[in-house]
Structure formats: structure tokens, C-alpha cells
Amino acid sequence: MTLLTLELEPELYENLRQEASRLGKSLEKTAETILYQRLTTPTSASGKAKAIKALKKAGLLTELGPEMKKRAEQANLSLEEVRAALDAAPGKPLSELIIEMRGPKI
Known part of the structure; x- marks a missing residue:
């Protein structure tokens, strides 16, 4: 194993100390665990990619079909x-209709 020496800001050190105390571990072991979790977790998917994946899985986001792609190209x-x-x-904007449907604020 390689030895690493760190200089930490007082606030960061205190946060680390509190976390170590909460976990019942040494400062060193807590820092090692945090670094391990942060640096070995795959980061290939950004937040946007994760959101898109979740929406697709829930059926709330799909690819356009051939007909819709054709219509979009012709726009x-x-x-x-x-x-x-x-x-x-003619008529009221949708936002006004929604506000009316919600009724008065209580």
C-alpha cells in the first residue's frame, strides 16, 4: 500500500472527523473508504444520461417513429x-385555463 499525506482545511477535517466518529472508524480508514467509493464508481453516465435512461425505462421518453421523423423533417x-x-x-392561453381549474389558493 502507498502512504498518502494530506493537508486539509479545518472545516473539511472536522467533517471527516465527524464522519469517522459516526462510522466508528479511524480517520484514515474513513478517508480511504470515501476515496475508494468516489474513485471506483463508474462515472460514464452523466446526470443527463441517467435521467434519459430512467425516463426511457419508465416509458416516458421514446424515440420518434418513422412517421414523426418525416413530419419533423417537413416542418x-x-x-x-x-x-x-x-x-x-382564439380563447384563453392554456396557463390561464389551468390556473382557473386549480381554483383559489388556500
Whole structure:
């Protein structure tokens, strides 16, 4: 085993001491355990990738089918044109309808 000497900020040292006390282990063993857990855990999946995987597993996120991909490729409106069309639509905005449906705040 290789020996490692660290200089820690007082606050970090105190956090380590408290964790060691909570676990009933020495400072050295606690630091070794924390380093081992942090450095041997696979980090290939970012938070975004983990979220995408969870959503797909739950069936809440899927790939577009061939028909939807074709429709997306054929879309020819700009964002501004879509916004203008939605602004010109009759009736209340969806956000206002939702607020009305929720009722008064209690």
C-alpha cells in the first residue's frame, strides 16, 4: 500500500472527523473508504444520461417513429411563425385555463 499525506482545511477535517466518529472508524480508514467509493464508481453516465435512461425505462421518453421523423423533417415554420399562430388563436392561453381549474389558493 502507498502512504498518502494530506493537508486539509479545518472545516473539511472536522467533517471527516465527524464522519469517522459516526462510522466508528479511524480517520484514515474513513478517508480511504470515501476515496475508494468516489474513485471506483463508474462515472460514464452523466446526470443527463441517467435521467434519459430512467425516463426511457419508465416509458416516458421514446424515440420518434418513422412517421414523426418525416413530419419533423417537413416542418417549415420558424419559431416566430409558430408563436404568432398560437398568439392569434382564439380563447384563453392554456396557463390561464389551468390556473382557473386549480381554483383559489388556500
